[in-house]
Amino acid sequence: MGYALNWDLDVFFKGGSSSGEFLQLLEEIKQDVEILDRLVFEIDPKGDETALKEALDLYKITRMKVAQAGSFIGCLEAQDVQDKKASQLRTNVLKVEASLRMVSFRLDEKLVQFNDDWFEDILKKEPLNELAYILNERRDRAKEKLSVKEESLITQLSMDGFEGWSQMYDTIVGSMKVPFKGEALSVGQAANKFSVPDQSVRNELFIAWENAWEEKSELFARTLNHLAGFRINVNEKRGWDDILKEPLEICRMEKKTLESMWEVIADNKDPLVRYLQRKAELLDLEKLSWSDLDAPIAVTATSNVMDYQEGADFIIQQFSKFGSTLAEFTQMAFEESWVEAEDRPGKRPGGFCTGFPLDNQSRIFMTYSGTPSNVSTLAHELGHAFHSHVMGDIDPLNRSYAMNVAETASTFAEMVVSDAAVKTATTEEEKLILLEDKIQRSVSLLMNIHARFIFETRFYEERKQGYVSADRLNQLMVESQKEAFGEALSEYHPTFWASKLHFYITDVPFYNFPYTFGYLFSLGIYAKALKEPDGFEEKYIALLRDTGAMNVESLAEKHLGVDITTRDFWEEAVSACMQDVEEFMRLTDPLVRKA
Template structure:
């Protein structure tokens, strides 16, 4: 990397002109026309009575794929526009238009799925076994089975239409709330106003006074916005609960588990193994408090470095480190990541007006991806960059597969991203130049375990209990904050001195209309990737091929089937999860051993 890397992404090669792009406007108009024609075809189709009739549905399948790919392209583009500039009003308008199209495609798919559920089992088996349809067998079976558990297609279509200005409208309103957050920050004797994304970076400032001061301002800002956030969260949950009730679903986890293609037994086993491991995590938290000269860790101390002299990392240094470490596992992963940097697929510039957080989005028509984040030079930012590149590589591996087979669930998507983080973190620890550097890097690596075992668990506990309470009626912001703090205390085993009551308001994930329970899939991905990493260490370089093959199958299998085929393990049993947790605890054990003498000082 001889010249400085571009820190703003290239969207012009997708559609030139940003939110006012004539090319994109024409693309949307063409897609709307295509979907209108598709609806006419689907509505006019009849449930086939024999194999020949079933084969007539194949052209609908082809058209559905085409529309899905193009809509993905449109959704990703407007998502990027809105994220890079929260004041782009035109992008917000386009987002509403694309959301309407998504709802329309869902409605069309619902009607098509209803055709599928009406096909006689004998005809179904024959049709899905034909050479043209067999590649879609998993997806079609999944759609047919789920259709049989929903309302009739007319009611499902109505719900989707009402969701545009109801359910999704509330989700989009949350973006408006976040865009208005402005938090004062003192720097070099001057006061400047930070966006939510910029302010959040300061919560990880190595200087405790700065992050504590920012946390007070952060909580104050979200308290002021709390009533708006409470209304939004209440109505999102209310919509889901009412929809579930009309489908006859009494378990709020039914949909998120189905979306993630995993069983409740697997989820419960994973959390049980984690719960048993928490006492050692608490030992780490207590030791860290001593090293920081504190009686106990506050919320903002949990992710703070144990040394305040940690230097900033430039974007170019981060990129070079990531590519180098990826290359030690897989040349394909390294080459892909280098390409992403060179082709400006990453938006990393630290500037006002950007949306907080990070994401990776796929352009299925263009066979490209884009990564969004705000790079402030922290170790956490480096991890986020590696994380999002893991997502991008996963999508890259899906190239050439049928579009419908590329829709892998969030939990396995998080596997690729957290595996990428782990490669970088573990390699850096092993190549540390001295004990002090090794300790700092090891502590940074342990932060992932704390986040996924404690923080994500708190989110899961909170959301589960919030939905239970929401069945009884609306909750005000004080009641929601009480639930949040209660969940944090339980998840962290009471190890902290302060908590983050308004975390529920500040966290985008609670407001996602596309992913209910945007929490446990992260922990699944972390531990599943850790288990994969254990295998990689055991099997050496040949595992890179197995890893790629597993990722390519993520869109056509349940997680239990995926693990059985590629790892020969049963995820409903403790063994695999225990091996992954043990690896995490080994890091904590090493940290405790390295710091034992320091804690006595």
């Protein structure tokens, strides 16, 4: 019997959006927050160590319950965008999240009020010593924010403002259909068809795709402007001039590290531009358009589809070459139905992994149609799940790793699968299929993501001056894509800003550069794994377990022995990507000459 195409959510709460067990959890959270509020109030900033410990213990479990609730609702909404009960319950979850956040503000205020010497002293003792990094981080961040009263007010207003606009985006996208060849496709189904071999089909689909987003562009423009406006106003009140302060803080990353990374990428686009030109030649085109980016090259048009069972087995097999722990975990995830993979209408587009911390489990969402990109996405999300899994016995406060190192684990998992597959390919045609899939990932992370970063940076600067129209957003998007892709395409995607969910996520601004960081950082880890294969999985797990209690610069220094604030590390990582391009050019030289 094959692996199930649908995930099992009943193991958490039976009955889906009608679950009585889920409503009971929300009531428990409300009661826990009330008790926690009293405990925090009783903490004596002059030196009440016992009260602080009690408050932290309850805070940990309450935060896990809130995360469990949010993940469950997110899964329900993703699997069926028409689930109105789930959408209603989302409001209830946001309320308990907001109530916990407000108590969290008060807890952080207490941390700020503690005497510096006394606070430093108690962090040297058990059990708080293992929380020293995270508690100091919370204390330092609280010092840079507004008063508890003001931060609480922002949180309350965000429910119907900030969060409300993000939900509005989900509602609009959930209602969208892309008309194509007599069918009304969901945006997730339509996106999967951009990898079909027939260019006329891709062109026709891209027109329908662009029209669908353009039709609702005014709604998306208003939504994006309000989200950005809210964030800009809050930052202004806090005295944060740099729009990158918050995302860098969330990622525990220095600005110098980010600047060095983008500088190196910008200086090394030529090999990727040559790859795009070569792909155009292989497809008998003068230049690629946006709709051709995911197209299979001619020689591989009929050779690159795996059904779900084949894709899962392929991933397990490649993971096993890296380490038994990762492979065994992955097989367990498939066997216990952690993945929602079915290709059907009514699902949200994209893919994600979300955690259920009370059970130390994860759930993975995607729409699987058998392309190499689908296999990569599945491996990517399993990397996220493995990261959470190996941290399951760590103190809950030390499990909150930054987004960029989260993307390290996921892209590392992709790399293990794709690189091993290329090396074990039995024919040059098969090798070319797999090699191109790897390079497409480099194009996505070093060009597409770069375009998103450029766009978002410029958009926020213009938004500070006032409302940015849909037409101007289209213009900014095309300008950013041209710069990031080195003018290598004949046609761009003006409404990409509307079609990409990441621009509308409230938790993390600039939900883009962490992907590129994770990709290149994972190359550094992978290079170390190749040099030291014996026992490396254990070292890799040790790195993952440290991700919740270190900044990324310290993590890189401790586990890789490198300084990622300088260009050297990034030059080496980008160079590793370009080796795939050189191999691709070598393999395709005869095909071009033959044509």
